[in-house]
Amino acid sequence: MLLLNLYNCLSTYLVIGAALFSFGVYGMVVRRTVIGMLISSEFILAAASTNFMAFNRFLAPDPVVGQIFTLFIMAIAAAEAAIAISIMIAVYRNFKTIDTDDLVDLQG
Amino acid sequence: MQTIVCQTTAAPALFTAEGMVGVIFLLTVTLVLTGAVIAVNAQRLVRAVAGLAICFTGLAGVYYFLLSPFLAMMQLLIYVGAVSILIAFGIMMADPEEKRGVGMKNRSPLAGPLAFSTGALMFAALTVLGLKTQWQVFPRQGTFDIKAVGMALLTTHSLVFELISIVLLLAIIGALVLAQRGRN
Known part of the structure; x- marks a missing residue:
């Protein structure tokens, strides 16, 4: 049962991170509302954190650095989500929609 | 290898x-x-x-x-x-x-x-x-425990720690200002 030893291998976590990153990229392209794109961007950040944690677990000499970096990524992601939601509320006040197809004031 | x-x-x-x-x-x-x-x-x-x-x-x-x-x-x-x-x-x-x-x-x-x-x-x-x-x-030098994380956060990485708190403060203020604009 080689499948049951997966949690001890670095490659497993790298593949999980790659999957999360590509889900994020796919969602960024395919979503039509700003909130959908915000959700996808959270996946990209989570992929970065997963990679940092994996390298921290298996390769790094000092296993504190990766954890602290992931904590900082979490703080930045929380700040980013708060700012993005407030921008969305401001946009909704002006346009009455947050569909990306309708936000075309600069299109000329 | x-x-x-x-x-x-x-x-x-x-x-x-x-x-x-x-x-x-x-x-x-x-x-x-x-x-x-x-x-x-x-x-x-x-x-x-x-x-x-x-x-x-x-x-x-x-x-x-x-x-x-x-x-x-x-x-x-x-x-x-x-x-x-x-x-x-x-x-x-x-x-x-x-x-x-x-x-x-x-x-x-x-x-x-x-x-x-x-x-x-x-x-x-x-x-x-x-x-x-x-x-x-690389050969392992430190430990995984939370005490080491706290020590490193307040000694080695203290500057980044302070900066991240400023970023969070600015994010809170910015979110309040942005969401309040245009409100009547």
Whole structure:
């Protein structure tokens, strides 16, 4: 049962991170509302954190650095989500929609 | 020279403690991937947020397997408890609907397949890169425990710690100012 030893291998976590990153990229392209794109961007950040944690677990000499970096990524992601939601509320006040197809004031 | 870094190479049997841990890990990974698929593909955004919460719960389990229960707890608190709820509030206030066919007027029919192939290519490239690279393992010097994390946060990384608190403060003030503008 080689499948049951997966949690001890670095490659497993790298593949999980790659999957999360590509889900994020796919969602960024395919979503039509700003909130959908915000959700996808959270996946990209989570992929970065997963990679940092994996390298921290298996390769790094000092296993504190990766954890602290992931904590900082979490703080930045929380700040980013708060700012993005407030921008969305401001946009909704002006346009009455947050569909990306309708936000075309600069299109000329 | 080894390409795949594994902590132990012997595969455990199913009905041992290690085998059960492996089963739980597979369930956790299933949770992550299921949540991600729901979050990216759901028609209604409320379901997408639920998928986000499921995926981040699974990711907390993955962090636990990476020997960091503290980060697993933080993941649950910050992402599942705060960010998902915040996005849910944003959805409730703006009430966006993603219906098929309504917003498709400016969209080429190739957009969906192109987006899928972009994601698939990214995944393939990153997976090959992760599996083929010859990672170099350094001898372990520190420990994983939360005491070491706290010490490093307040000594080695204290400047970044202060900077991140300023960033958070500015984010709070900026969010208040942005959301308050145009209100009457």
